[in-house]
């Protein structure tokens with residue numbers, strides 16, 4: 001089956017290798033894609049594991065899980081991806097639907113690289129979760 005991140009590759013050779021721990025996402029963008037795919041595949045542990053420990057307290061697992069179970073993940077669009085040393089920034093639009101209503105989540109996420117591993121640090125929502 002195709003990977004939910006929109007790469008056109010099979011899940012097992014795309015974000016699946018990051019979710020299983022076989023490999024580390026090599027770039028901030030790859031991590032972002034794999035986190036979107038993790039929502040689509042309900043891989044909550046992966047989302048925790050790839051969140052900056054300093055941010056982890058702010059994550060609401062239950063809310064994320066409930067949202068991931070209700071939402072249908074339609075498409076991910078990467079608008080911009082930048083990396084500078086150990087800092088990364090990815091702007092994206094995540095398209096999903098809940099109860100047949102379509103939504104777009106537009107966010108600018110920042111990432112941090114630590115000991116060769118990328119972590120999601122924080123996200124800033126650009127506009128509301130509306131159609």
Ligand SMILES: [Zn+2]
Pocket residue numbers: 003004005006007011014015016033034037
């Ligand atoms: Zn993927």
